[in-house]
Amino acid sequence: MTSSAEYDLECINVSKHFGSLRAVDDVSLKIPKGSFFSILGPSGCGKTTLMRMIAGFNDATAGDVKIKGKSVLNTPPNKRNVKMVFQHLALFPMMNVYENIAYGLRCNRVNKAETDRRIKDVLERIALPDVANREIHQLSGGQKQRIAIARCMVLDPDVLLLDEPLGALDLKLREAMKIELKLLQHQFNTTFVYITHDQSEALVMSDNVAIMNEGKFEQVGSPQELYHVPKTAFTAGFVGDTNRWSGRVVATDGETVKIETDTGLTLVCKRFGDTAPGDSASVSVFVRPEFIHAAWQATDVDGASGDLVNHMKGTVDSLLFNGANSRVLVRDGSGELIEADVTLTGGSDDIHPGQSVWLNWSQAHTMCFAS
Amino acid sequence: MQKDIKRLSLILLFMPFALWIVVLIALPHVGMVILSLQEKIAPRVYQYSLHNYIEFVNEPIYWNTLLRTGSISLLVTVLALLIGFPVAYYIAKIAGFRTRNGLFLLCLIPLWVSDLIRAFGWILLLRETGIVSGLLQWTGILGSPMEFLYNDAAVIVGLVYTVILFMIVPLVSTIDGMDNSMIEAGYNLGGNGFTVLRKIIIPYAMPGIVAGCIVVFMLTAGSYLTPILLGGKNSSWFTEQIYDQFITRYNWESGAAFGFLLLAFTSLVVWLGLKLSGQSLSSTVAKS
Numbered sequence: 264m265t266s267s268a269e270y271d272l273e274c275i276n277v278s279k280h281f282g283s284l285r286a287v288d289d290v291s292l293k294i295p296k297g298s299f300f301s302i303l304g305p306s307g308c309g310k311t312t313l314m315r316m317i318a319g320f321n322d323a324t325a326g327d328v329k330i331k332g333k334s335v336l337n338t339p340p341n342k343r344n345v346k347m348v349f350q351h352l353a354l355f356p357m358m359n360v361y362e363n364i365a366y367g368l369r370c371n372r373v374n375k376a377e378t379d380r381r382i383k384d385v386l387e388r389i390a391l392p393d394v395a396n397r398e399i400h401q402l403s404g405g406q407k408q409r410i411a412i413a414r415c416m417v418l419d420p421d422v423l424l425l426d427e428p429l430g431a432l433d434l435k436l437r438e439a440m441k442i443e444l445k446l447l448q449h450q451f452n453t454t455f456v457y458i459t460h461d462q463s464e465a466l467v468m469s470d471n472v473a474i475m476n477e478g479k480f481e482q483v484g485s486p487q488e489l490y491h492v493p494k495t496a497f498t499a500g501f502v503g504d505t506n507r508w509s510g511r512v513v514a515t516d517g518e519t520v521k522i523e524t525d526t527g528l529t530l531v532c533k534r535f536g537d538t539a540p541g542d543s544a545s546v547s548v549f550v551r552p553e554f555i556h557a558a559w560q561a562t563d564v565d566g567a568s569g570d571l572v573n574h575m576k577g578t579v580d581s582l583l584f585n586g587a588n589s590r591v592l593v594r595d596g597s598g599e600l601i602e603a604d605v606t607l608t609g610g611s612d613d614i615h616p617g618q619s620v621w622l623n624w625s626q627a628h629t630m631c632f633a634s
Numbered sequence: 635m636q637k638d639i640k641r642l643s644l645i646l647l648f649m650p651f652a653l654w655i656v657v658l659i660a661l662p663h664v665g666m667v668i669l670s671l672q673e674k675i676a677p678r679v680y681q682y683s684l685h686n687y688i689e690f691v692n693e694p695i696y697w698n699t700l701l702r703t704g705s706i707s708l709l710v711t712v713l714a715l716l717i718g719f720p721v722a723y724y725i726a727k728i729a730g731f732r733t734r735n736g737l738f739l740l741c742l743i744p745l746w747v748s749d750l751i752r753a754f755g756w757i758l759l760l761r762e763t764g765i766v767s768g769l770l771q772w773t774g775i776l777g778s779p780m781e782f783l784y785n786d787a788a789v790i791v792g793l794v795y796t797v798i799l800f801m802i803v804p805l806v807s808t809i810d811g812m813d814n815s816m817i818e819a820g821y822n823l824g825g826n827g828f829t830v831l832r833k834i835i836i837p838y839a840m841p842g843i844v845a846g847c848i849v850v851f852m853l854t855a856g857s858y859l860t861p862i863l864l865g866g867k868n869s870s871w872f873t874e875q876i877y878d879q880f881i882t883r884y885n886w887e888s889g890a891a892f893g894f895l896l897l898a899f900t901s902l903v904v905w906l907g908l909k910l911s912g913q914s915l916s917s918t919v920a921k922s
């Protein structure tokens with residue numbers, strides 16, 4: 264492997280089985296230097312298990328883990344230069360902030376003057392210069408978070424692993440910490456591997472995201488890619504809000520797939536995963552709310568792009584007003600609710616519950632995947 | 635009005651507790667202090683003096699016994715800690731859920747048998763015609779029967795055995811409260827097994843360690859049966875002196891003084907221990 268050194272972290276076909284349970288199943292990843300990589304998946308999909316293998320707390324059943332191009336399978340956890348921010352932070356409550364940060368430096372036999380200097384430096388970087396002598400229980404949630412990161416960063420790790428570190432914080436703090444984490448990563452310019460089940464955390468902060476499901480990676484890509492060009496039904500359904508129908512293919516040509524949904528709707532899709540589903544295959548169809556336009560008439564051709572359009576008729580069930588992000592819920596003939604973005608101006612031509620409307624969306628925004 | 639009722643109910647609630655403290659603990663001790671300060675000058679004639687305490691100071695055998703009791707109790711405490719800590723750590727962190735309940739029960743079983751019976755158990759094992767001596771002869775290590783009883787080692791072994799549970803229980807409960815990720819963080823940040831033990835596990839378990847040590851030390855220094863039965867006549871345990879004064883010599887005044895001295899001495903040792911370990915009584919015994 265000559266090109267290995269440009270990746271801070273590589274996992275090569277890593278698996279971990281607990282008895283018959285495949286917690287992590289043949290996962291490969293490569294993380295370039297200095298990037299922010301997230302692993303996003305529902306809880307129980309094996310994220311923590313994967314991270315613990317990287318840190319060395321679990322042995323891989325198969326596969327190899329490389330840090331800076333060198334296999335670390337035979338390196339004990341305390342000799343690996345990956346540091347970990349634990350889910351509940353695991354700060355040492357019997358030590359103050361200074362001692363917590365100094366612990367790792369002392370383990371590495373850094374002398375007293377150098378320890379003092381590096382602690383002062385790292386505390387300044389996380390914008391908490393005056394807390395060195397505080398006890399852990401005197402810190403707020405966000406401060407503890409930053410100390411936990413500082414405790415790792417002071418050791419100059421090759422990779423920093425973060426296991427759902429924002430899970431314990433309240434909503435408002437979580438929003439603030441998201442941005443702060445991203446800034447910290449920029450400042451330290453270290454590779455961050457961030458685990459979360461919260462898609463907005465992953466999308467906001469990451470350079471690249473891996474979508475994980477039942478021990479496997481479904482797709483790896485930039486947040487935009489995952490959102491706009493999902494490759495599997497799971498990714499399409501998990502990342503971002505979406506409307507979903509299940510149905511059956513009735514006709515295909517090279518470009519498009521014609522589908523009849525279980526609710527009796529006929530849709531034409533232009534987007535699908537690597538291969539188009541064959542005739543009479545059962546499929547899932549996804550359309551994001553922001554691509555559906557509620558209107559008084561059906562449109563056949565999109566005015567702007569010239570694309571052909573899917574449409575359906577329904578009755579407005581309710582309006583979910585949220586300023587610019589307002590949504591409308593429309594009930595179709597079979598009783599299913601469809602979500603669409605609307606602009607509510609407060610004027611007289613706004614739609615109201617009970618009115619019947621047409622929903623139009625272009626075929627290019629209709630995605631289908633074999634299910 | 636409302637306030638008075640509240641206060642009344644509070645007083646009533648605390649009545650049994652207060653009665654218990656006053657009648658069973660405070661009163662006897664006050665009585666003992668008063669008794670210990672009396673000197674018999676003629677039959678049925680007493681006067682207040684420090685005579686009993688002065689006698690204790692002037693007679694080396696008395697304070698030697700007290701010091702001996704104190705130092706052996708300390709040794710027993712240290713041994714109980716050294717043996718109990720790994721056991722507690724295993725029960726709290728390493729054993730699986732089911733094993734752990736079983737192990738805990740195993741530790742409790744000796745408590746179902748009375749002190750006396752347990753001591754006799756040791757006698758059966760250690761006496762000249764006992765099982766240990768017999769086994770050693772059978773394997774050829776010993777040529778003739780050997781007495782393992784009536785020495786300090788037997789007393790120490792017996793005492794450690796009786797009190798170790800009181801070390802294990804508070805240790806298990808504090809170590810159990812420790813998040814596993816704290817230990818993993820210790821390794822992750824570069825510590826080896828020894829560093830993690832010294833810098834993380836032991837400091838975290840300190841309240842439990844101190845609580846266990848206090849209880850064990852107090853129990854050992856105040857124990858009577860085990861040292862007498864396993865140590866024999868010359869075990870020189872301080873409680874034996876007290877018993878002697880009260881029962882054999884019928885000298886209640888000096889017995890009371892000795893009892894009070896034992897209490898003062900053990901309290902002093904505990905206080906020193908707390909000072910040295912930087913803990914307080916409320917953060918240790920009260921917590922576990």
Ligand SMILES: Nc1ncnc2c1ncn2[C@@H]1O[C@H](COP(=O)(O)OP(=O)(O)O)[C@@H](O)[C@H]1O
Nearest residue numbers: 281284286304305306307308309310311312313
């Ligand atoms: N030590 C273990 N023994 C057995 N099963 C485990 C162990 N650790 C995790 N698992 C199982 O592996 C799966 C993945 O767990 P985990 O990696 O913690 O998921 P996540 O962090 O994504 O929520 C779960 O089904 C969990 O029950």
Ligand SMILES: [Mg+2]
Nearest residue numbers: 307310311312
């Ligand atoms: Mg997890």
